[in-house]
Amino acid sequence: MLVRTQPNARLHALAAIAVTIAGLALEVDAAGWCRLAAAIAAVWAAEAFNTAFELLCDVVHPEYHPAVRDAKDAAAGAVLAVSLGAAAVGVFTLGPPFWSWASGTWRALG
Numbered sequence: 001m002l003v004r005t006q007p008n009a010r011l012h013a014l015a016a017i018a019v020t021i022a023g024l025a026l027e028v029d030a031a032g033w034c035r036l037a038a039a040i041a042a043v044w045a046a047e048a049f050n051t052a053f054e055l056l057c058d059v060v061h062p063e064y065h066p067a068v069r070d071a072k073d074a075a076a077g078a079v080l081a082v083s084l085g086a087a088a089v090g091v092f093t094l095g096p097p098f099w100s101w102a103s104g105t106w107r108a109l110g
């Protein structure tokens, strides 16, 4: 339902697939997979709660209301915060093995 109805969830799905492929290609260790899996799960959980909250708001108060606006903005902010944290986990987990692979390849070519 999330992927079908939420454009952001499609982006999260693409990011999760890309991270999984990169993790396999870079042979991330078990601790790295734990961090990546926790980050991906946290983003999906935040997106699911945000979607549930938006749907509930639309049923409870479909008309414009400043409190609904602020509540929805706060929930969207939570997804953004978790997504930024997940991006940091991805960079710190995949960055070092990617850098070793890239510098090794560069040396082999040079």
Ligand SMILES: Nc1ncnc2c1ncn2[C@@H]1O[C@H](COP(=O)(O)OP(=O)(O)OP(=O)(O)O)[C@@H](O)[C@H]1O
Binding pocket: 008, 050, 054, 061, 062, 063, 064, 065, 066, 068, 069, 070, 072, 073, 076
């Ligand atoms: N009933 C409302 N009253 C006031 N503002 C609203 C209302 N419904 C939506 N908004 C504003 O429009 C924004 C988008 O709300 P919407 O329900 O369309 O979520 P969305 O487009 O699915 O957003 P998201 O990207 O967070 O999933 C909200 O963050 C809020 O600022």
